[in-house]
Amino acid sequence: MNKYHFPEGFLWGGATAANQMEGGFDEGNKGLNIADVLPGGKERLNILQSPGFNFEIDREKYSYPNHEGIDFYHRYKEDIALFAEMGFKVFRMSIAWTRIFPNGNELEANEEGLAFYDRVFDELHKHGIEPVVTISHYEMPVNLVKEYGGWRNREVVTFFERYVNAIFNRYKNKVKYWMTFNEINSGLIMPIMGLGFAIHKEEDKYQPTFQAYHYQFVASAIAVKACHEIIPDAQIGCMILYAPVYSYDSNPENIMYALQEERFFNYFCADVQVRGEYPAFVKRYFKEHNIELDIREGDLELIKEGTVDYIGLSYYMSRTEKKEKSDLENAQGNLIGGVKNPFLKASDWGWEIDPVGLRIGLNQLYDRYQVPLFVVENGLGAYDKVEEDGSINDDYRIDYLRDHIRAMGESIEDGVELMGYTTWGCIDMVSMSSGEYSKRYGFIYVDKHDDGSGTLARKKKKSFFWYKNVIETNGEKL
Numbered sequence: 308m309n310k311y312h313f314p315e316g317f318l319w320g321g322a323t324a325a326n327q328m329e330g331g332f333d334e335g336n337k338g339l340n341i342a343d344v345l346p347g348g349k350e351r352l353n354i355l356q357s358p359g360f361n362f363e364i365d366r367e368k369y370s371y372p373n374h375e376g377i378d379f380y381h382r383y384k385e386d387i388a389l390f391a392e393m394g395f396k397v398f399r400m401s402i403a404w405t406r407i408f409p410n411g412n413e414l415e416a417n418e419e420g421l422a423f424y425d426r427v428f429d430e431l432h433k434h435g436i437e438p439v440v441t442i443s444h445y446e447m448p449v450n451l452v453k454e455y456g457g458w459r460n461r462e463v464v465t466f467f468e469r470y471v472n473a474i475f476n477r478y479k480n481k482v483k484y485w486m487t488f489n490e491i492n493s494g495l496i497m498p499i500m501g502l503g504f505a506i507h508k509e510e511d512k513y514q515p516t517f518q519a520y521h522y523q524f525v526a527s528a529i530a531v532k533a534c535h536e537i538i539p540d541a542q543i544g545c546m547i548l549y550a551p552v553y554s555y556d557s558n559p560e561n562i563m564y565a566l567q568e569e570r571f572f573n574y575f576c577a578d579v580q581v582r583g584e585y586p587a588f589v590k591r592y593f594k595e596h597n598i599e600l601d602i603r604e605g606d607l608e609l610i611k612e613g614t615v616d617y618i619g620l621s622y623y624m625s626r627t628e629k630k631e632k633s634d635l636e637n638a639q640g641n642l643i644g645g646v647k648n649p650f651l652k653a654s655d656w657g658w659e660i661d662p663v664g665l666r667i668g669l670n671q672l673y674d675r676y677q678v679p680l681f682v683v684e685n686g687l688g689a690y691d692k693v694e695e696d697g698s699i700n701d702d703y704r705i706d707y708l709r710d711h712i713r714a715m716g717e718s719i720e721d722g723v724e725l726m727g728y729t730t731w732g733c734i735d736m737v738s739m740s741s742g743e744y745s746k747r748y749g750f751i752y753v754d755k756h757d758d759g760s761g762t763l764a765r766k767k768k769k770s771f772f773w774y775k776n777v778i779e780t781n782g783e784k785l
């Protein structure tokens with residue numbers, strides 16, 4: 308027993324994304340999205356961003372694990388039954404934009420794609436699980452990347468509006484929790500996945516990136532307003548990649564540097580989406596760097612009116628920063644870097660493990676925004692071993708999750724309004740950054756390997772039974 312009191316109705320569950328798990332990449336009239344042209348392997352993000360990359364599939368050169376994913380497209384019934392056995396209250400998934408609008412710019416939605424998600428939502432409801440849907444999870448239609456230049460082009464706002472109206476109208480009785488753009492702030496580091504274009508010259512970075520953000524904020528506000536109108540009893544949130552930034556030491560120069568990193572990376576997007584205004588630190592930056600945005604009449608009012616109901620966040624690690632870091636070793640991370648923190652251990656992929664950072668982060672976010680928070684991603688990517696008797700004893704994963712759940716419990720005692728917790732990759736799937744199957748996060752093991760072998764059979768890990776008990780006791784038994 309522990310001292311934490313997770314509120315009644317706390318949304319326990321797991322999280323996924325269409326492109327990493329569905330497979331069926333060319334079935335049901337689906338069009339290609341960014342993740343479909345992502346090769347397997349650790350170099351995938353560099354390949355995607357390299358000059359001359361043509362966003363085409365090249366099977367002679369590369370493999371494409373996302374094309375098969377874990378075949379959720381055909382096996383969703385079996386998987387949802389397993390989630391239900393664990394007692395999931397919610398299941399976070401994304402809708403693949405290109406199942407609904409294969410090229411992004413059609414006038415009519417694709418019925419086969421719409422019908423697929425109907426079946427998934429119905430299956431979830433059959434088991435008493437509420438879907439939590441990300442509208443755009445690194446799944447921009449390739450056609451919009453190639454022909455329109457991604458979110459740099461204002462026309463994409465119109466296409467996105469058509470997409471959200473189609474899904475809100477279709478699923479208004481089935482989906483009550485929505486999120487707009489997955490890890491929207493990640494585009495500041497790597498615009499290709501979320502904003503749909505690559506930067507090849509440093510000097511070209513800021514103007515197009517902030518312009519694309521402006522259009523995305525307009526699109527987000529349109530989505531929020533449409534959601535509130537079409538589904539009045541729904542909640543719609545933003546979603547940020549959150550890694551609280553620590554100063555390496557008490558040198559005020561480093562503390563100021565860490566504060567700037569914190570504000571630009573962690574708060575910029577949330578400030579606009581939650582408060583409905585561009586923050587002063589960004590306005591100063593625009594002025595000093597001669598950044599002039601195409602902000603049309605009515606845009607700022609729209610952004611003010613279309614503020615989100617909650618903040619969804621991914622949390623895997625904190626980040627430690629120093630102004631002059633040449634003498635220090637870099638840390639690895641979820642798109643973000645920083646320097647190694649001497650007080651923290653790291654995962655097999657070098658991601659620093661910091662449960663206290665989650666408590667710090669939740670408190671900072673709540674202090675700043677005073678809106679409900681929802682931890683929609685957190686987990687440990689690790690190598691799992693299937694023992695001779697078939698068991699998978701992932702105690703390291705249980706320890707990781709237990710410590711983070713404790714940190715959430717502390718935050719709730721601190722007064723943070725926390726809606727729920729969906730662990731990332733509740734079932735093993737393809738890793739986003741490294742394109743590997745072997746980087747596993749799940750409670751459910753999937754027999755699929757980096758060389759493409761495997762039967763795709765599902766198997767319960769030790770953590771499956773542990774998490775079931777956590778949910779059953781509403782976080783009392785950890």
Ligand code: BG6
Nearest residue numbers: 324490621641688738739740741
């Ligand atoms: C988040 C993404 O950045 O981290 C997910 O929203 C991703 O799509 C997750 O899978 C874990 O990252 P990775 O690279 O280990 O799969």
